[in-house]
Structure formats: structure tokens, C-alpha cells
Amino acid sequence: MAGQDVVLSVQDLSIDYLTRRGRLQAVSHVSFDLHRGETLALIGESGCGKSTLNFGLMRLLPKTARTEAGKIVYTDRQNRSINILELNPRALRRFRWSECAMVFQGAQNSLNPVIHVRDMIFDTARAHGMNNRNEVRQRALELFRKVRLDPDRVFNAYPHELSGGMRQRVLIALGLLLNPQVVIFDEPTTALDILTQRSILNVLRDLKEELGFSSIFISHDLAVAAEIADTVATMYAGEIVEMGPVNDIFYEPRHAYTLGLMEASPRLSVGREELEGIPGSPPDLVEPPTGCKFHIRCPLAIESCKTTPPQLERVGAGHIVACYKSNEVLEKGKALRALPATHLS
Amino acid sequence: MGFLIAIASLPGLIIGVLCGLVPLGMGLRHQQLKWGIIGLALCALAGFAFSLVGGLVMLLLTTAVVISYAYVDREDPFTSRASLDAVNFEESQLEFLMRQMAALGRTIRQSMRALMRNKAGFLGFIGILFFVGVSVFGPLFIEYDGITHVERRLPGARTLFQGPSDEHILGLDWKGRDILSHMVHGGRNLIITSLEAGLIATLIAVVVGAIAAMVGGLVDQILSAIANFILTIPQFPLLLVLASILSFSSRFYMALLFAALSWPALMRAVRAQVLSLRERDYVQAAIALDLGLPHIIIREVLPNLMSYIVVNMIFSIRSAMYYIVGLVFLGLVPLKEPDWGVMIFTGRQQGAIFNPDGASMILSPVIAIALFQLSLILFTRSLEEVFNPRLRSGL
């Protein structure tokens, strides 16, 4: 797969947190490739390690975190490959934001409350050697216009004078300021009302077409992911358990957990009144279960699920899954989909 | 608050031992002999120190702990942890009482564990116990030395001051009296008065703050104005004036006065906290249910403020002690020996500062006060762990 157009290649990345109770394996053995212009959606329950993975990509983890193994290879515009985990502080500082930017979960607190928006923009530009204030200003105003903000007002505002949705858009504009190749969006639309969500999604799609950056997009909302992503990866307890083209994942899920997520999502389980959740709760990551980490909650689990963890296997074009019962899951998904719309249960 | 005046006494010891029989009996009955014996010992000690009040309080606490061990950790009729929380309407009154005691005991055990988790805080706790213990049990071993001892003057010495020696570990004061005995006997009043002042100040602050925030309107404005007003007057100068007016015939009045001056800061904090708590759902629900002001404050609001209040109480105790010693040092409070503050005052007057032999007379109380106050400050860290559930659950 690793062709010329891979921007970011993550290989066997594991991240642990040191906690009072022991090592918490927040991300374990994650691998994926991000291509030029591609949008990869990461889906999974709260606490499955999505944010940790992305902080790891930018080396923004807190001091208590340990990046155990693996490689993060970034290919810059001159086609040079860089292992981010080996960058020295100065190079890392240059890499951040100008090559890979991030729009954070919870925009409410992402902007320094006592500094003007314009100063945050100038700060960022200056840190990357753009000292012409007028040029920076023009670029920022243009971006604000693109994310449909009133440019002059926002440019001179303090963060508290903006609404939540406006702040989110300021962050998006700030993220695109240096024209990075990769942009990570960590739940950019949660905690916003439906209309604002909509408009931000539209803005994102337009921007992506116009500027052509690749992005990693985290969302709880599967409908949002389905709409914006080219590729979808399902994470469970720190692992990627299934990854593939968006249509494959949504219409022919091969992992019991992915199927469960679909069933639990109101807009995707079309026509079914009763939403089926996944029984139980995610496992303790300090002492994860043996075998497949999902087996405790899995309706299809067999003996070998409890002992030997399944390996990721190719099941279709670009579609991989780690599940012994992937065929049964596929059948079950089809059966569920075939149920009449007025299903009584 | 008379019960706070404590000197170890023999009748107290007997009362304590009698009280201790209850946890011991409980321990025997439920095969928790170890905890029964510990309970007996603690009751005896508390009774010895604080007589009936101490004995009864300790009886309640230790019995609760013994019961909690018996009913929670052993497989018994009403066995599991879950049943402890479930309400069972058919149980007898005795069973209900037992259940309550077990719950109380469990809280005590959790609190003790939380208390010991923070090392600095635990050190402070030990420090406080030490000073209280010396004040309570010290008089049993060291008699108060109140008369002038001219015969102790060393040949050639111009004063009766003496540095530390084998016979008198802390040396002699200007009248040739043993400083150690003054140290042992002289802390009690100071500690008790500060304690009273802190308690009263906290009580006023919590009540007034809660009322101001819950009632609101004009009441709130007036109460807040009073608090602001007191905060504006420089406290210590005001105390100097008031001390001259009142001439403190009773220690309790002194405590009352300190309380009257030191409640506003905590009151403002409580008010602010209650105001923000008021907006939370569960308090709103209680208001909607019309459960009555006292109920809302006691059941819904106070538990959330506990850690805050207790820590502030310690601060009040501390500042009361500071002011008392300050007033005594300036000679504005009637001097009743033995007292640490009086030692500093007379020591300074009698030139102990410039007499290398006399330094002990000032240094001893000064260091004792410093250590006691330091213990109080350190102790607040443990208190935060005990009363703040967010911290208690760890990480």
C-alpha cells in the first residue's frame, strides 16, 4: 500500500500512561497510512484512545505518557521522509502546525482567554518565521471569510466575545493558517447545535476540496463520519479493529464491534425503532482482557476469542479486520438490514 | 464550652475504661477482638483526657468501627456491602441501628485512611496530637512551678535566668522558675481559646453566608455590607482598641471577639459557593420541592462545602492564636500565668532577649507556637483529602 502518495504512515504505535494503578495501555499496536487528500475517520467509544493517538502523532502527550514502540513517518512536500518520534525539539517545533495542525476537542478552552485573536494569529505566524504582519493579516482575514466568519470583527475580538461555534471556526482557520499537509480534527462538532454542526461540516468539505490537505477526523457521530470520510477506522480499547473504505465499513461491517456501533447509532440503523446498544462497558485498560479485547461484550464470541487475539486480515480492497467471525458478522449485518421497517420487538 | 477545659484525671480514666467496655464487648461478640481491644484503649485514653465527653465520643466512634468490621468484612446475616446501602423496611430497630453504626464506622475508617495518605498532613496531625497531649497529660508528670526561687541563683550571676541544664531541661526564667513546667501548663488556655474562636467564627460564617446566599435580596445586601465593612477596618489596630475596652474578664469573651472579627472572609467564600451551588440541578430540585431552607442548606449544600469550611476553620484557629499572642505580647490582655504569650511578654520586659541565659524563656514558647501553627497548616492538607471526595477516590 505504501505508495508515493502516503503523507503520514503510522507503524505499530503504542502509547501507555503511567498511572497510580499501573500502566494504562491507551493505544496499542496501531498502524495505518494516510494518503494525500484523504480523510480518515476514527470512530469508537469514549475513552478508546482516539485523542491519545492524535496527541501522540504531534508528540503533545503529557509527561506521564510513554510512547512505547513504533514509528510515525511523515513525508514532506519535498518527498523527504521524517520519523517524528526522532525529531529534535527545534525541528519538532517547526513540524507542528506548519506541517500538521490540529483542531482540538473542546474549542471553548483552546484559545487563550486574555489574548486577542489577532495576537494568537501573529504569534503562530512569527513562530514559523512569517514576520510580515500585513501578509499574515490578509491570509487570516481570507481564511475567516472562508469559514464564514465576519473577518474584521473576529480578528480584533477576544475569545470570550465569540460564541462556541465561532470559536470552533476560528480554530479551524488558525489551523489552516500555515497551509499544513495534515490537519487533525478532534471532534470538531460535538457540543454544537445541529445547524452549526452542519455549517461547519460544509465549510470543512469546501475547504478540503479547495486546499487539498489530508485529514484525520475523529467523531462520535457516525453519520458525520460517513459524510466526510474516505476511509474509516474503528478503534476499540486502544486498537484499530477494522479499517476500510467508507462504504465497506458502513454497509458491510466485518467486526462485531463496528456492527454494534452501527446498530447503536440512530441515523444509520434505518427504519428500526429500537436501538440496540452494546452490552457492558469498555474494558479496563490497565488490565486488559486476554484474547480479543471485545470478547466479553461480543454476542458471537467463541473459545479462541478468549485466548488468542485475532490478527488484522485483508477481507476486501483496502478493507482489513481483526475478527475470527467476520463472515458471520457480515451475514448478521445483512439480515438486520433486511428486517422490515416496522419491526416489532 | 466548658468541656474543652481538660486535664487528665483519675475519675476520667475510670469513665473511659467503662466506656471502653462497649467496643470491647462488641469486639468479643463479633470476633473482632483486635479492634475491640484497640477501642478499649482509645476510650480509656480519651476518657482519661476529656472525661465523660471524651469517653462517650470515643465510645461511639470505636464501636462504630468495630461494628463496621463485623458487618461489612465478614459474611454475616446482613452480609454484603450492597445490603448496607439498601433500605430494608422490615428490619428491626436494632438492625437499623447496627446498619447506621456500620455505615458510620466505614466512613471513619475511610477518613482515617485518607488522613494518613498525605504524609505532610499526617505529620501535622501528629504535631497537633502532640501539643494537645502534652497540655492534657503533661500536668500529671510535671508540677507547675509558680513561686520565686531565689535559692537557685548561681554564684556570681546577676539574674535568676539560667540556660538549660540537666535538672531543668529548658532552663529557668527570671524568677528562677522551671521553664519546662510553664511550657507544659501554659499552652492549654491558648489552644482552647483559639479553638473556640475558630469554631465560633466558622459557625457564624457558615450560617450567615448560607442565609445571605439562599435568601438573597435585601438581607443579602445588608449581610454582605457588614462583612465588607469588617474586612475594611484594619483588624489588629481595632483589636488593640477593643482589647482596652473589654479588658477580657473571661477567656470565652475573647474567643467571641476574635470570632466576630474573623468570620467575614469565610462568609464571603461560603456565600459565593452557595450561590454557585444554587444553580446546580439537585439544589434547584430541592428548592422546587419546597423542602425548606434549613433542609436545603444542611442536606444539599453543606456536604459540598465541607472541605472548604474545615480548612477555613483551621485558618481561623490559626489567626486567633496569632492575635491572642500578639495582644498578650503588647500587654493588652490581663496576664495570667502560666501562658506562652505571657512568657514572651515578661521575658521581653525582663530583658531575656539580650541575656543569652534568658533566651530559652522566649524561644521555648515562640518555637512551640511556631510548631503548633505549622502543624495546623500541614494538617489542612490531610483534611482536604478527608473531606474532598474527589481527592479521596484517588487520582
Added chain:
Amino acid sequence: MGAVPLPVSMSKNMGLWSQVKKVLGGVYKSYTFRVTIQGFLTLWVVTTCTFYMIRKMPNNPIQVKIEEFQTKQNLPYEEARAKVAGLYDYDPDAPFIEQYMDYMGDLAHGNLGKSITTGRTPVSQQITKYLPWTLFAVGMGLLISFVMGVLAGAAMAYWRGSVFDNVMTAFASISYGIPDFVIAFMILLIGGIQLEIFKVGDYIGGVDPQLKAGFNPDYIQSLFKHALLPVTTYVLASVGGWMLTMKSSTISTLGEDYITVAHARGLSQRRILFGYVGRNAMLPLMTRLAISVGFILSGSIIIETIFIYPGLGKYLFEMIGRRDYTTIQGIFLVTSAAVVVSNILADLLFGVLDPRVRVGGK
């Protein structure tokens, strides 16, 4: 307004009244005005209360002086009384209300009255004589302890968990836990007497009395030398509080999302530390600093007494002993005014530093 028909005259009146109300309301709502009025009100209440309390103290200036003459010069009562009567301008039998009205009248003209017991010098002159000492010593102490505390606290937070942090936290707890007079005694007794590191006599008092006041190096050096002990005491007693507050404030700031975002944006370490962490962590401390400034004047009676430092606190204590009503009153008024003003400044300052709470228009 005009929907209900009213008799002409009345509606005219109402219009006028509502206009007046609007103007008054507007003035009242203006922040500066409201704060000023509240400040004056507070000062008036303080003055009235202290006026009453001071005169409630047992004895009066005359009585105190009479007793002094009786004991010191062994004069009989009558003679002592006659002597004092000539000395003092104070009539103890004047009705309280009359004294109060007189005093308030003087105050209205900005006049603090004349001292009773020190040969009729104006109180304002007394205050300007002693105030500079206190301002110099406590002000310097506050400045030093604030700067040191903030720097150390930020460093402790930045390297939290390190040996440095643990040692400094222990030091800060001790400094915070021990009362200032205890530190003063320890410095005097241990440093001065037991270990004889310095000669106590050289350091107490305000300035070497042999030197002539003026801008000569000897005099200034002597000023600093004599302020050394009070300032050291003040710094040791208060630096801990600043350290602990700054540490916890910095720690919570370091955990804020916008700091992570600043790192993500590739800002330099220096820019983040000074422009983002330092500045935001300092915010809560600035209010406290302003309030502490207000208490400079009154905060040091015991320390000044121990070191025999000729500041306002020690002077106030002496005047209370002599029952010099007007002087006591004046000092109370000035110190309370300082607190009121610094509280207002704290509000304004916070508004300038933190745009979220900016008050008033603009």
C-alpha cells in the same frame, strides 16, 4: 410611557420625574460613581464606629497623664491635675455628640484635627512623619516577597515533583505556617544573641540617630541597614504564601487546553512560558497583591514594636496607650482609606488584565 391618558399637569410631572430618575440611575450605574459612593460610605461608618469605640476605652488622655505624673513625679492628684489641664486642649466633659459633630465638621474640610497629647501638632503632620517608615519597610518587604514568591512558585510548578519542588514546598509551608513575630524573635534571639552573627543594637530603630537626614550615602545606607530586620521578617513570613498560591495557579494554568494548543502551534518555549502560562497564572495574584498593598499601613504593629522601628503601627500603639483620640482616629481613617482605595484599584486592575471581567463601557 404615553399610552395611558393622564391629566396634563401630572403627565408633565411624571415626565420630569422619570427624566430625573433616569439621569440619577445612569449616574448611579456608572461604575466609578458607585464605587466612590460606596467607599465614602464605608469610611464614614468606620470613622463613626471607631470614634465611638475609642472614647469607650477606659480612661481618657487627661486621666492617663495625671496618673503618669502621680507615679513618675510623685505629685498629689490635685497638683497633677492642674498641670495636665494646662498641657492639653481636651475637655473630657464635652458631650459625645458635640465632639463628633466638631470632628466631622473638621473632616469635611479635610482637616484631621490636632493631636491631643503631643503639643497640638496637626494629626496629618504626625502621620506624614511616621508613614514613610512603614511604607518604606513594609512596601519593600511586600515587593521582594511578591517577586520572589511568584518566580519561585512558577518554577516549582514547572518542575513539579522534582527535588527542587519538594524542598521549596516544604520551605513555603514553613514560611506560611509560622507567624511573623515568631520569625522576628528567632532572628533576634538566634541570629543576634545566641550565634552573634550581628550586633542587635546596630540594627534596631529606624536610622542611626547620629547621622543627619539627607541624601548622603551614609544616611541612605543606614536606612537600609535598619530596615533589614523588619524587611527580612516580612519577606520570610509572607513569601511562602505567594509561592504556594503561584504554584497552584501555575499548575492549573499549565493544565489548560490553550497551553497544549500553544505547544501544538509550535510556539517557542519562552513565548509560551511568559506570554501564556506566566501571564494567565499571575491574574489571580494581582488582586491579592492590590489588597495586600492596602494593608501595608496597618500590618506591622508587632514587628515594628519588636524591632523598635519608628513606623505608623508602633506609633499607633503608643497613642492608644496615651488615649490620644484624634491621632488614633486619624490613623484609623488613613489605613481604612488605603484599604478601600486598594480594593477599588484591585477591581480596576483586574478589569484591565482580564478582558473577561472588564467593567463599565469601552
